[in-house]
Amino acid sequence: MNLKQYIRNIKDFPVEGIIFRDVTPLLSTPEAFKKSIDLMAERIKDWNFDAIAAPEARGFIFGATLSYLLSKAFIPIRKPSKLPYKTIGIEYELEYGKASLEMHEDAIENHKKVVIVDDVLATGGTVEAISKLIEKAGGEVVGMVFLIELTALKARERLEKFRVESLITY
Secondary structure, eight states: OOGGGGOEEEETOSSTTOEEEEOHHHHTSHHHHHHHHHHHHHHHTTSOOSEEEEETTHHHHHHHHHHHHHTOEEEEEBOTTOOSSOEEEEEEEETTEEEEEEEETTTTTTOOEEEEEEEEESSSHHHHHHHHHHHHTTOEEEEEEEEEEOGGGOHHHHTTTSOEEEEEEO
16 A cells, blocks of 8 residues: 555645645545554564653654554653643754643653654654653653654754654655
8 A cells, every 4th residue: 555645745834835744634544544553563563662652733643543552651742731740841943943842740650661653754853852851751762653754854864863764755
């Protein structure tokens, strides 16, 4: 199955000059969504890890599904003030400003080895920040897996100390 055919390309979103890779056609096609999850699971099933961490919102879709399938804990990574318990956070630079992420301060206590999952790997800034957040909490990032990787943005150079897997490249 060619998963790339289920990705919709939207020009000039969110700003002019950007091609947004929309995963909703894949999500609305059960066979394609199942195949993407099965392939992501196949890539990471033999890694030694306890939990999957994923950022909201699309990362939750893939991360929580993989957590269920592989019987691993799920750690939600959220925007500030979205989690109900005590949190730790990190601020990081985006191409167009700053952003912040948080997780529960005890999220890593029983799940030290973590795989980060998201839908798209672009510049790597968000997952780099998540890795620092996990390390700040005492965890270890075992690797990362993505549905899509935008290779021209060279995120792998930024993430060279991590094992990185992706299913679709542009």
